[in-house]
Amino acid sequence: MFLSALIVIVTASLVLVQCHDCKDYDLSASDQSFLMKHYLRTSRKDAGFSTGKPVASGVTYVRWGKKGCPKGVDMVYTGQVGGNRHTNKAGGVNYLCLPNDPENGEPQKSENDQLYGAEYEFGSLYKPAGMKTDMPNKEVPCAVCFQRRRSVYLMIAGRKTCYKGWTSEYSGFLMTDYKTYSSKDYACVDKDAEPLDNKTGDENGALFYGIRTKCGSLRCPPYKDATDVRCVVCTK
Template identity: 75%
Template sequence: MFLSNLAVVIATSMVLVQCHDCKDYDLSASEQSFLMKHYLHTSRNGEGLSTGKPAGSGVTYVRWGKKGCPKGVEMVYTGQAGGNQYTNKGGGVNYLCLPNDPENGQPISDGNDQLFGAEYEIESSNKPSGMKSDMRQKEVSCAVCYQRKKSTILMIPGRKTCYNGWTNEYTGYIMSDYKTHSNKDYVCVDKDAEPVDNKNEDENGALFYPINTKCGSLRCPPYKNTVAVHCVICTK
């Protein structure tokens, strides 16, 4: 109610200010009311405080495994995945999408090396259906994408389609580091994943392994045992 009254006062003030030189035309109360209502009505046609919507909106997400974004989605930057070395016991546990044009800091020598590149650890024994078979020990690409006119993003594990009312950004498979290595996030790697380049040296760093299910506390059905885990990125 306070905001509504404030809007009325501001609109009325604008009408009066804009007409302070109109000495030949003294606006009556009804005329002022009409102009004020017209101002409020036309201002609501745009974005901003009058509609309760932000002037700019959208969501960002990382598309793991790809150098670009889906068609119609703006790319903020492209780069390579990175993170903590798989043998490190402390420090960061999340993967990072590192831009290809970094602004590097000054040298330090405290031995706290935590930012490494990331490699795919995908081979015939653990390759999810449909993914390329020559990805092992190649570096992981990524892109940060900006989806306009959306306000929510959701990664759904165990599915390859979004629920009704949601937009599919991309589908893939859940990956993380190996279970006996240091902890890492679960991320959704694009089903059509590609490497940064054609190098395949065993340099390690942060590693991407496909994961599989284990029945027991995980109820089967509806799940199945020792299968790859689909994922989908959805926006709304």
């Protein structure tokens, strides 16, 4: 506020000084106001101040289980899911979308292995009913997506559609590691999930299982017992 007032005073002084000896022109109050506004606008632009124009924005999110992004959404990179091994008792708990073109570090002597590839752990068991493909022991792909027309991201567990005013990026099923293994984040895995490749390694690093509800402290209704958990990724 002080800086703006100072600029107005300086500008007014410049207009008065520059026009003090003017003989052929008699600037009206409206003309002087126009010159001042023009000077302020160009000065602020040159000085890096905001001109009131909207700034380019967007939001990023991970699409778990797919190699690409939805139509009309920019892909930052595609990769594979990684995370801590399911038998490790401590360390990182979140899944990571690892790029396919890493810039690798140097060898390390200490034994603290915490970054493994992730596998789908469902065939006839642990697969959500609405998921089309059996993918036991298949590695999990991912894509980091940039939605330039939105500015807020929200994953809603328990729904397959977004609330009014929000746009669906993709929908799927809530997944995480098995309940007796080490803790992991919940991830919304695309309902049309695909494998990373044709390899079936059964290496059991970080794992994805379909989960189900358990009534009790979870109120039923509105929820139902022992059902798949839907999810949807929404932007606004």
